[in-house]
Structure formats: C-alpha cells, structure tokens
Amino acid sequence: MKNDAHELARPRLVVVGNGMAGVRAVEELLAIAPQMYDITIFGAEPHPNYNRILLSPVLAGEQTLEQIILNPLSWYAQQGITLHKGSKVVQIDRAKRTVRADDGTEAAYDRLLLATGSSPLILPVPGKELKGVIAYRDIADTEAMIEAASRLRRAVVIGGGLLGLEAANGLKQRGMDVSVVHIMPWLMERQLDQAAGRLLQESLERRGIRFLLGAQTQALVPDGDGRVAAVQFQGGSTIAADLVVMAAGIRPNTELAEKAGLLVNRGIVVNDTLQTVTDPRIYAVGECAAHRGIAYGLVAPLFEQGKVCATHLAHFGIGRYGGSATSTKLKVTGIDLFSAGTFMGGGDSEDIVMSDPYGGVYKKLVLKDDKLIGACLYGDTVDGSWYFKLIREGRNVADIRDKLMFGESNIGDVGHEGHNRAAAMADAAEVCGCNGVSKGAICRAIKDKGLFTLDDVRKHTKASASCGSCTGLVEQLLMFTAGGDYSAAPTRKAMCGCTDHSHQEVRDAIRTHHWLAIAEVHAGMNWRSSNGCSSCRPAINYYLLSTWPKEAQDDPQSRFVNERSHANIQKDGSYSVVPRMWGGETTADELRRIANAVDKFKIPTVKVTGGQRIDLLGVKKEDLPAVWSEIGMPSGHAYAKALRTVKTCVGSQWCRFGTQDSTQMGKDLERALWRMYAPHKVKLAVSGCPRNCAEAGIKDVGVIGVDSGWEIYVAGNGGIKTEVAQFLVKVKTPEEVLECSGAFLQLYREEGWYLERTVHYVSRVGLDHVKHKIVDEPAGRKALWERLQFSLDGEPDPWFEFEKARLDLRQFQALAGHRILEAAT
C-alpha cells in the first residue's frame, strides 16, 4: 500500500471541487497513473461526490440520497486521497502555490485542478432574499424543497428549462400545488421547437402542473413575517406562493479564479489540454471552465474533459479536447424527449416532420445540403442516438432520406421483439437478444456498479455489445437509471484503445507512407501498446494487404483463429470444413469423396448450408489437413472475411422461366473472385429471372437476369439488419457483369473499414459515390477491376498450397507433455 519514502517524493495535486467533473478527472488519473500524485480534494458541500443529475429523481421520491452517492467516503480512504469536505476554498496563492479554505485549511500544490462547477442564477428582483425563496442546485436545496413540500402548499418555479421542469415535477409528486413561470413563449426553448414544447406542456399539465408562459417576474411579495407570499409579474398580476424555486439558469463559479488573476471569460479559459491559459500548473474542468468560448452544462463533455485532463496530468501528452457535440434528454419519468444539433430549422434548411399529437409523438429532422444537422424528438426517442451519430458524422443522407424518419431500428431489426420504449418494458423482458440480457439485469448493473456510459454497460453486461441493434434501448435505460448516457461523443471514432486514430486515418496513412508492416504502422502512428490488440492487429493486417498487394506480407498471428486454421472454430473447439462448390453445382465424384472423408474421420454432422454447399461439422483440429486432402476440393473460405459463395438458381439451362444462364454466370463470378479477402465476408447470388429464386436481393452483390441483360444490385444484407440490395446498374453481357461486380468489390476492399459489411460501407459513403465510381467513370471502373485481378492473381489455395499461404502446420500438432524429448536434448 503506502510507501512513505515514495510518498514524500510524489508531486501534490489539489482539486478544488468535489463534484462530478473533478472527481471523474481524478478517477481517470488513478486508472492510468495510480501512484503518481499525492491528492487532496476540497469540497464546499458536506457530502462525498454524488450524482447531481439524479437530484430530480430524489426530489420526486424515486430515489434516495444514499442511492445517488457515487464515491462513498471509503473510496477516498482506499485511494489515499485527503478529503476536506464542507470546506470552501477562498484563496489561491499562485506564487507560493497554496490554496486556503474558509475554515483555515491550507494545502500546497504542484498542480491544481479547479472544478468549482456553477451556481443557480438568482433573478435580481426585489424580495429575492425572502424566506421560502430557494435555488435548485445541490443536496441542501433538494432537502429544503422536500422539507417545504411536507408543510407548504403552493410552489412557484421560475424557469421552464430542464432544471425548472424537473423541480416542478418533483414538487408535484410530493403533493404540492405547482405553477411554472417561464419568460419565453414555450418550454425548454433551447432544446425543443414550439410543437414539441407544446406537447411537453400538455403532458405536464395532465399531471396537474400549471404554466404561465411569456411571464416576466417583477418582484417577490413578502407576507408580514419576511416570508414570500406571492410572485408579481410585469403588468401587476400576481400568484400566491409559499415556496419559490429559482431555476432560471446557471452561471460558472469563477470568483476564486478571478481573484487569483486567471483569465475568465464566460468561464475559466482553458486550452485543449484543459490547462488555464494564464497558469499551466492550473487546470479547470467542468461547468466552471470555458473551452473555445463554451462552458458546457451537460455531463458528457465534462467526462470527456476529465479524461483529457487526466492524461495530461499523467504526462501522457496524447489527449486533446476538441469540444463536444451535445444532445439533451429530460429526466422526468414517463416523458421521452430528445434533441440535438440545429433543430429549429428555418432559413435554407429543410424540415421533415412527423406529428401525431393524439398519440403524443412528434419528430422533426432538419437537413441542410443533404446532411442531417438537427433532430427534435418527443414521445419516441429510441432513434435519438442514431440521429445524433448521423449529425456528428455529417454524412450525406440523400440516399436514405425517405427512410430517415422511420429510424434505424424500424428497418428490420431483430432480437428484441420490436420494442422501442425501454420504460414500458417489464424487468424480465429481453433487451439484448444476442447475449440474452434482460432490462432488469441492465438496470441492476447500472445501479450496483455505478455505470455511466454505453461502453461501461457493454463491458459489464454485454448488452448491445454484439450486433448493436438494441443500442437505443440501452441508452434509454441509462437515461432512466443513471440520469443520462455520458458516452463520449467524438466526431470520429478511435480504432481501439491502442490509438486515437480512426480506421480512415490508419488506411490513409498506410497508403501515404507506403507502410508494409504492422510494426511500421505502430511506430509511425504512436501506438500506445507494443503489439496492438486483438481488435486492431487484424484490421491493420487487412489494410496492409489490401493497399499493397504482392508487397505487404500476411501476418498469420494477426488473424483470427479461423483465418489462421482455414476452418471455422465451433463452440467445443472443433472445426467445420466447407469445400467450395462452384456456383452451388457438384458432381457424384465430389460427393463420394466427401462421404469417404465423413466416414474415415468420423465427422459427426453433415449439413447443407444456406450458400448451396456442404458443411462438415465437428472436425478435430489435428485432422484438418488430412480432411482437406481426402476431399480434394478447393477451400470454400467459409471461415474468412472473404468471398464466401455465389448462390445461383437453375437458370435458362433447365428452368422453363429462365431468361439467362445464371448458373454459368455464378460459376464465372466465383472463379473470378474466390480467394478475395475483404473487410468482411462477401456473399453473391445470381438469379436467372426476376422471380429471383437465388435471393439476390439480400446479398452484397446480387445479379438478376432479365431478357435484355443483367441487373446488378449491391449492399444487401440478410443478417442482423435485413436490408434490401440497391440497384446499381443494368448491363448486357456476362463480361460486363464480371467487370461491374468486381469493380464494386474492389472499391469496397479499398475504402471499407475492417468488419464493415457492404451495407454499412455503402450507407457510410452513399450510393451516389459508388454509382459515380462504377457507373459514371468507365476508365475508373476498368482500373478497379484490373487492380482486383492483380491482387488475386496467383493467390494460393490455403488448403493445398501451405507454404505460399503461410500456413503454419505446427498448429495442427500437439506437443507431448511427458518425457520424450529428453533424449533429443
């Protein structure tokens, strides 16, 4: 535990502010550099760190104060942190590097972190100091309101924003007679447009809350005893009040910083590493800090700041804070509300609106230049995170514009029975169909383990960690249980924990620098880990091979087991073998050899696959090479991120409806494309007429024969998200089918991110981009097709050309764990 000699040498970190931002930064610091600092925290409130966001549920009686404590006192002790609670820092001496609190406590620092938060704005009206007038900000305010609610009757809340409405709802739940006074024409005008604001108001009115909109408070009127008795408005009208709650906004607490001579402008001015611009020894995070002119009042940005600040304190020097995109959700049980971006619309933007006032659902999406720039949702918010993602990515949505309103989850998600409102689900109901996680299990984990982010929930419960289609539901649960999803909202996503670079940046750098080895990428892009992880190594290996074919060398140790053993691992550690059957056609001779192998190696299960071939399941790893050799058919690559099958219908050779020889077309495509590695698996199908018996409509490339030629469809998917392929082009000859299909797949191979299926790739870059490259530019198409042929030329069949395929045969033999090597050594 504590090493005294070490302790003396440690630099001192003093944190002013024991709230969510400051303590989060300390937690991040302890996670990456646990013993680096001797830490002291000052907190003005007499409590350990608690979840301020959940004060509203406490006020409403849905949670208790104990439940919202984030770091109990024992945590501070365990971490060796000195905590001065109930001790407000009033002075910083930057020359001597000490801080002093109002109770006389002093502490010297080497680095100082200011996380002083914000205070409620008190309206400068006569009577603001009367008894019975309180602000809504901390535990003391909440307790005062709970106490007041037990003996007083009439409450007036000044402010119809997030905080004011949550306060009003809480007081109403506690039995008070509540009116909300708001100066603007509708509620939450900074988060909602008028229509959504109106729906919200109606919903709250049904709960018995009254509203006075467009009302400007002029004075608070006293009774004879110095208590508030009424609120008076401009124009002279009044309403009676026993309790007045000020919730008209907040302002950053910057007096301490100002007194110490730090630059303050809307907050304590900090740079991208959260250091104050005046004194690099002093950092500021949270609501008191102003980064690029913005002081954030939401929790997600504060957590992002805490993370960057921690890496800088730990001398990592890698993180930079670039500001946050923010979204809003209201925490009033039973009301779903979400907004993000520029949702007001107007000007040169276009609105798509869906309004069902009777059903209490309203959705507005705002587009500009074919991009989603804002969203405002009321009543059904399950797609909020998807819209937020589209806004942040700024991607072109022209091709999905007609589907946008119906949301990501309404395009055929499976696995959670079409639920879209988490609050209405029973505790036992399954949220994540992949990993069998119930609503109750997720809520328990969030509460018991103190989870805050989607990532945390995925790690602890696996919910939404596989296919991700229930992400919206999990985010709703986070909102109800923890008070919000505090996931970082970067505009681009890092590839994995080993780096801050995105997939695209890694791809680009490999091309620009002509890197050929994983180690070069690691060195050139400052990888944090010495040899990557199981997530980034396979991706980089693929990027190298697809960018520099015939130059970069495959690294089998950076491939998943299936691609290293050239067979599919099964749950019991055995493997499956799927030989290639060109276009789904086979012969008596092939079937005989397969039957022989089944007998000889006692293979327990033989199954016909959906891709028109035969799967031999339960093969022991040591038998694999012998089974391949016995069958004598090419590898089917059923185990690889590569071309799988080309499914075909019978076609014009036999079928009385067939217009084209689809089987031959399928065989030609498969022979041209096999051994093609790709970002993810690739499946093709060819049908001989529009009856489409080969189900070409849900394939990565689907080809449909018509009397006058062939139609080519791309980016279909039959998996988690059933997605119908989109029409790319119609051509006349089989040669054109080969060239167009091949060129499309090469484009995907060159531009797709690892583990991105064609459906996701095309939805990211837009179908127009693909059409432009494949249909509009014949020379470019030809070049793509030639590059693919160059890549595939001479590629080995891994089941037979072991050396060329860099197949390590030692993996098939076990070593002996008893004395046989004795003599040899």
Next chain:
Amino acid sequence: MNDWIAVCQLKDIPTLGARRVQREQGPEVALFRTEEDEVFALVDRCPHKGGPLSQGIVFGRQVACPLHNWVISLESGLARAPDEGCAARFAVKVDGGIVMLDAQELRTLGIERAVA
C-alpha cells in the same frame, strides 16, 4: 523442487502465438510466446465457456479467447475486468532455448476444470 520436463524448443512456438501440450489426462496446456520471447503456460480452457486459448490472438502479455474475445492475462490467468474468471497457470522454465514445464503440475493442475 520442480521436476522439469522439456516439451519443445522456444523456436517451436510462433512469436505472438501458441502451441498445445497434451497431457496424460485433463485438458491440454497452452504455451504462449510473447514478442519479447517470454513463455507462459495456461490450461487451454477459457474460464468463460471453455474456449481453446491457444487459438487466440496474443498481444502484450495477454491472449484474446477465440470464442467470445475474453482477454486473459498470460501472467496471472485472470480474465480482464469486468469479466471474472481465472485459467490455471503453469510454471515455465526456458533454459538454453528449451521450454520446460513441471511434471507434477502437468499431472495435477487444471484437471478438474475439464469441460466435457
């Protein structure tokens, strides 16, 4: 005192890879080699669902199970938090390029963890 048995040479294990060692009884033992040529041995069963750790991707001093991507520490056998579980760990000695395991441990360790 250890009763060391030579099982292979260091070069028989691929760098950032693994080999399996068969025992007279019980599940196999996985031998891992890191980039720095350290060798670690764990029972070849993931504490999660019994996946063969020897078939996973090795990085740093960790291996990712091929079945569900649990990350297991090669040094301790412990699953990376928040997952919970532990794979039995075997002593390894590398001397003059020869990799050795302890005969006593091979007979007794991780036997009961066998997954049918």
